[in-house]
Amino acid sequence: MEYNFKREARKQYFRYFRIWFIGLAILAVVCGVLGVMRFLESRRGRTNNEAPAERVYDYADVLTDAEEEQLRRYIAEKEEALRIDIVLVTVNQSVEGAEAKEQYGYRSVTWEDNMQDLADDFWDDNKYGYNKGFNGDGILLLHNWYEGQNGEQLSASGKVEETLSIYDLHTVLYAVDDYYETDPCRAYLAYVDTVEELMIRNGTRKFEGGLGVFIVPLIAALIYAAVHLIQRPAKNTTAVNAYVQGGQPEMHRRSDDFIRKSVTSRRIQTSSSSGSSRGGGSGGGGGHHVSRSGASHSGVSHRH
Secondary structure (H helix, E strand, O other), X not given: OHHHHHHHHHHHHHHHOHHHHHHHHHHHHHHHHHHHHHHHHHHOOOOOOOOOOOOEEEOOOOOOHHHHHHHHHHHHHHHHHHOOXXXXXXXXXXXXXXXXXXXXXXXXXXXXXXXXXXXXXHHHHOOXXXXXXXXXXXXXXXXXXXXXXXXXXXXXEHHHHHHOOHHHHHHHHHHHHOOOOOOHHHHHXXXXXXXXXHHHHHHHHHHHHHHHHHHHHHHHHHHHHHHHHHOOOOOOOOOHHXXXXXXXXXXXXXXXXXXXXXXXXXXXOOOOOOOOOOOOOEEEEEEEEEOOOOOEEEEEEEEO
């Protein structure tokens, strides 16, 4: 009699919570699909065959042949791991003023605008991007060594643009700034290393955050269901309503208190500000923008 009674109570319980269990099953399937998609993405190789194989363009001639080859090998290794294109370009030409505008056909007389255009155009014209040309995944560092106009510009595209914030891009340039005067090769290795570090860190957070939308409710629902399933009166009873109130399980409402946190963030100096806090130069760039070719990019610059 007691066995039949408990079985009936359990049936009512599962009938009442059937929507919960269906929802849990759907969430489990979604999590599984996301995991499979993540795995397949990690196994996918390069799909863009339009871009040149070259990654190091030292037009300013600040690197030795051995250093250029070292950078090529190092970039190739990181590209395979990150599945993005990583390009380095050095130049030594004026990008500022009316004379430079007339000589090179720039759209502006300002250093920031023209550095941004040069970086974006080099990427777009060569159809760089690991997964596709033009709007594909990757990043380019343009370093201008022209006297009085020394500085760098980053141009990010695809998933690099999506993953790295403007603050992150400034962090990449700070890594370059630390070494460019004494050891350009080390500065450009730092460029590659910092991009890798930030892509892994931010990419992992992004993936975990996306799964968290499903996993956190899934865990909470499982705990809730388990707790209510094992709750039984300590002594025997003779009616189903001893286990369920009014023919339905009793729902316990719980409220959580959240502690408000005060968050502070570092302010990135831009070209409209008084100057950069490191290296004695000014920082700027176009943020997220559309290039002259119509491609989406993000970018920042540091001028020394």
